[in-house]
Amino acid sequence: MPRGRPREFDIDQALDRALRVFWRKGYEGATLPELTRAMGINRPSLYAAFGSKEELFRQALDRYAEGPAGYLGEAMGEPTARAVAERLLDGTIEVVTDRRNPRGCLLVQGALACGETAESIRRELAARRLAGEAAIRKRFERAIADGDLPGDSDPADLARYIVAVMQGIAVQAASGANRAELRQVAALALRAWPN
Amino acid sequence: MPRGRPREFDIDQALDRALRVFWRKGYEGATLPELTRAMGINRPSLYAAFGSKEELFRQALDRYAEGPAGYLGEAMGEPTARAVAERLLDGTIEVVTDRRNPRGCLLVQGALACGETAESIRRELAARRLAGEAAIRKRFERAIADGDLPGDSDPADLARYIVAVMQGIAVQAASGANRAELRQVAALALRAWPN
DNA sequence: CCTCTTGTGTACTCATCGGTACATAATATG
């Protein structure tokens, strides 16, 4: 049984709300008053529950990976490399054009406007982007073994290409591109796919 | 003859230095102490010469368009749509991997971590990105008239695609991708080009 | 030489940033 006064808010819901703020504003752009207001709690409660703004951000990143960016993991389960690529692009478009979501990619948006303080945040985000790319590369390596990618394809190049297009799509969404326009981008990008 | 005490610094050089800081840190991430230090002047001189941080940023954007992003205008002069696309991708790679430059694209990086204050900056950057895309689209429309793009190609889609890849490349560069890796991305992207 | 104009440098303003001290409220355990 938990001792002491019980927490009066739902910590998962609060984290979700914080994620939205970080997603919209980036790490440094999200201020504590904004965060606490969106989370419906006050400052000391935030610090008691999450430790600090930076720890809160890292937990929000984890939640992002499980939730809005979950399509990335799901895509890995597609049967062929081409299906993986299609699913990655479609998933990106779906997320960045969903009206309930901020436009753009948290891993891209979050990194900027970093004072020296947030240099560690910048590295963290770059590391997470690279980890995603590495997972895709590994999936494409398997695809070559499976025979659904030509043996002379370079899985690292293909992974980098797909990730670049995904990130480009995210930026375009932030510039105001709509779903249909982004689907055309994805379709064009897939014309380059080896077969 | 100019009246009063003469300015003791080169205003163009100072603007160049400011551009570098904005490029590296974004609009809000660039602080006045950083800016004045890089520019070699003190705060009142900055305000006297440029008006405000926001006006300084806008002037830095103009300089960016003429300087580091000048390849965009040059690319429009290429004889065919494909050559334009190649030049755009190559130019992007050149700029974002030049060791003398910050990594990434000012128009993408600058927008982030915007408090409400800087919402106008955000819009300005989105507008400039869209203006660049529109210029590319117009060039591709001409290419169709010239016959060096198939008549059933959609210039808007192609422009959006190329811009997306350019922006993706810029993000990848910020993640640490090197020139050779980005050239592979560009080569892959061009496999999708209509012929 | 005096004055007018413009640039420079120091030292300030006020707002806001992330983070916290402290008093109080709410629960579990004894």
Next chain:
DNA sequence: CATATTATGTACCGATGAGTACACAAGAGG
């Protein structure tokens, strides 16, 4: 009921943000 423990809310902290007032310096025109 008493006490230990944890959460909440107010009100603060020092640091730093953008922007500026003001005294002084350097030139031009008279």
